[in-house]
Amino acid sequence: MTEPLNTLSQSSLQDYQDCPRRFELRYLQRLAYPAIETEPALENEKHQREGEYFHRLAQQHLIGIPAEQVGRLANTENLRRWWSNFLDLRGLAQRPAGKDLGSLYPEITLSAPLGKFRLVAKYDLIAIDRDRATIFDWKTYRRRPKNEWLHVRWQTRVYRALLAQAGAHLNGGKSFAPEQIEMIYWFADFPADPASFPYKADQFKRDWDALTRIAGEMAAGLSYPKTDEVSKCSYCPYRSYCNRGVRAGDAADAELETEAEELFDVNFEQIGEIAF
Numbered sequence: 001m002t003e004p005l006n007t008l009s010q011s012s013l014q015d016y017q018d019c020p021r022r023f024e025l026r027y028l029q030r031l032a033y034p035a036i037e038t039e040p041a042l043e044n045e046k047h048q049r050e051g052e053y054f055h056r057l058a059q060q061h062l063i064g065i066p067a068e069q070v071g072r073l074a075n076t077e078n079l080r081r082w083w084s085n086f087l088d089l090r091g092l093a094q095r096p097a098g099k100d101l102g103s104l105y106p107e108i109t110l111s112a113p114l115g116k117f118r119l120v121a122k123y124d125l126i127a128i129d130r131d132r133a134t135i136f137d138w139k140t141y142r143r144r145p146k147n148e149w150l151h152v153r154w155q156t157r158v159y160r161a162l163l164a165q166a167g168a169h170l171n172g173g174k175s176f177a178p179e180q181i182e183m184i185y186w187f188a189d190f191p192a193d194p195a196s197f198p199y200k201a202d203q204f205k206r207d208w209d210a211l212t213r214i215a216g217e218m219a220a221g222l223s224y225p226k227t228d229e230v231s232k233c234s235y236c237p238y239r240s241y242c243n244r245g246v247r248a249g250d251a252a253d254a255e256l257e258t259e260a261e262e263l264f265d266v267n268f269e270q271i272g273e274i275a276f
């Protein structure tokens with residue numbers, strides 16, 4: 001049985017593009033989305049939890065908690081390395097030495113109507129420096145993905161488009177022109193090699209047109225076929241529903257292809273007690 005869907009996110013759009021059937025199972029039928037089955041399973045689960053925890057540490061520092069205090073919570077080898085790399089954040093994006101990132105909006109949510117839905121995105125950080133807006137997204141991937149792959153991901157398209165569409169309140173009431181927007185993926189394990197995506201008016205038009213068309217398709221809800229690309233099934237938690245094989249995929253591939261919806265429910269009061 002399907003239930004009405006009210007919001008769309010980069011994750012649901014990506015699922016719809018990768019496999020309409022996965023979108024249907026996850027967002028319409030709301031079947032539990034268990035930890036992605038990969039090998040080695042435990043190691044992968046630990047890495048995912050560390051990634052979520054790292055996002056918490058970054059957010060706490062960006063809202064003003066001193067680095068030394070937050071850094072004490074980096075209690076695993078991965079977290080210590082990521083945290084140390086993160087402290088060089090202000091040297092990111094080839095900014096001239098000493099130039100600040102501007103006003104910081106960590107973990108800000110933007111939304112806008114899209115057909116019968118609301119399009120929603122939660123950003124790790126938006127930095128506004130005069131009339132320039134830079135979107136930062138932290139990634140704890142084990143592999144540095146190619147820029148071509150990132151460029152076509154719905155996250156890259158949605159985050160920039162939504163800031164252009166719904167970010168006027170961050171710019172004195174005036175919408176950002178697409179040319180004022182840039183998105184940077186910063187990789188905690190590859191800190192010197194961020195991926196940067198500027199934006200242009202024609203890209204914004206293309207993205208918003210595509211979003212509008214897909215929202216219309218989803219509202220019509222005619223069919224949700226299984227993907228023809230069976231490689232996408234090897235790390236999909238719904239394999240048993242689809243008769244698409246039993247062997248678990250490689251964890252490093254899985255984390256690129258099936259990122260979990262943002263998991264920001266960690267209670268920071270208890271964060272020091274999380275064991276890995």
Ligand code: SF4
Nearest residue numbers: 019022226233236242
């Ligand atoms: S197992 Fe394959 S066909 Fe089934 S939902 Fe997952 S990706 Fe789609």
